[in-house]
Amino acid sequence: METILGTVYGCFEFLFGPFFAEYLWGYNCDTQAYDNPNLFNSIGLTTIAIALTIVLLYYYFLNHPRLNGAGHWFIFLLLASAINLLVAYFWTVSDYVSGNIQDCLQYTRDEAGNILAQLIYKTDCWKFGMANAWVSAIVFVIFSFMLKWWSSNCKHSPTLLKYKK
């Protein structure tokens, strides 16, 4: 159960790379175990909370007839994704800048300690932010279809395509 969110984010690993993923899984170079905080869960839960908040804002707090439509709904989806992109970026870039990402995850070194390859770059934080934006969009869609039914003005937004027989 603890790996659900990490597995979801794993679908986007091609964006941010395997070593950035190990950092997010909580790999500890000193103990060679995953005993650092699992950031997939921390960031994932924050993402879910933000997406849920904006869904509730759209369907229940604003709940305006003029917002009832796929276009407006999509703007709110983009809003949630943008916020979550920034959350993921600033969360991880603060670790990157402050040196909290451990050496064995950042570099391949030889026996003398010379750097052979860099494994994590600052741009990976942006790439993870983009991955988080996608996860946010997915969560937003799921929450929308779960919660829209009790909205007095926006329950038809968005609508599923129906094929005429």
Next chain:
Amino acid sequence: MNMKHGYFFLFILLTACADSSSRRGTFTQNDQESESAEMLISKPVVNVYVENSGSMDGYVKGITDFEQAVYNYLTDLQISDIADTLQLFYINSQIIPQQANLTDFIENLEPQTFRARGGNRESTDIAQLLQMVLSETNDSTVAIFVSDCIFSPGRGKNAGQYLVNQQIAIKSIFSEKLKQQNLAVIVYQLSSQFAGYYYNRENCAVAINDRRPFYIWLLGNPKYLSQMQTNIPATKFKGSGVQQVFSLTTGNQTVNYAIRLGSGDFKLDKQHPKTHITQAKKSTHHKNAGKFAFSVDADFSSFLLDDAYLKDTAHYRLNDTDFQISLSNSPHHSPYVTALNFASPIIKKSVLSVRLLMQAPEWTTQMNDNEGLDIFAPDAMRKTFGIKYLIDGVFEAYTRKTDYYTDIRISINK
């Protein structure tokens, strides 16, 4: 989506993630902990036994490499602050305690003193000497035994049979001791000027003035010996320096090791990241392109083995012939020293077992004088009569139950 199902999904997701995100140490691994439960005092008493039988006189006539090497080693031991006290003894047919301090003890290392200290100096029963030394050795003491390690069967005896019997006796003595305590052995071979009588296997004395080998044995708990080895490495020996080393610890020990993240195309298992590989793939780059490759970093420091031994692939046995092994140093800042690098042309679900083998050193064969009759025979001067039997006796005691120091096991999943 059915609304009830949606609520249920949301509830499960949030509960599972909230449960895990606040916890640390979820994916810890304890199965490779090698913390010993042994309770040892911080500093051992070091008992120094210098053999003073007649065959040793030639090493102590004047100022020799023998004296410099022993004096320097014991001085280093004192100033390194790793020994509680140094107790000095002569040994032949009996143990003869010496009250002198280290400096006086070394300055008195002369043939006359050797003779004056008494005991039976006529012949040397190496097995008996080792038994006496080991009987005085326990978990709070370390023994340093200095000897030429030459067997002296005596006139008219079958030398071959004598050596084999001594080997068996030595095996028996060490086997019994190993039942009582965790004992490690380090044997340093050095050489020194020798001006005196060499006694051959028939106890016939021949005057020689040449360089002859002698041996310094360390016997005690491996942790103490490891400390001594670290503080006084073989390269720091004075005199002519250490020519050969042999060390043994008990086998089938658990050591710390871990698969190195990023050493190949694979993922680490989240529950057992040190020992389990998942999603193994063949490398597409580096020197192992087209092969499944990974590295394991291991800590073999508890075995007292030198770098040359640990870097020799002949000392490792793999249960899977598809894998090739190479040895290197672990990367900088790694808590480990030795890196075991593996590569295989095929990937299959398996458990790879790598055993670090206990092997007798080849130098004992090269340094062994099997005859012990003519010291002027080619190469006999730099050899020791029966040293191979002596070392083999010790080796057989340690390898009676197992022939490997440790077994590293890596689980591989595709």
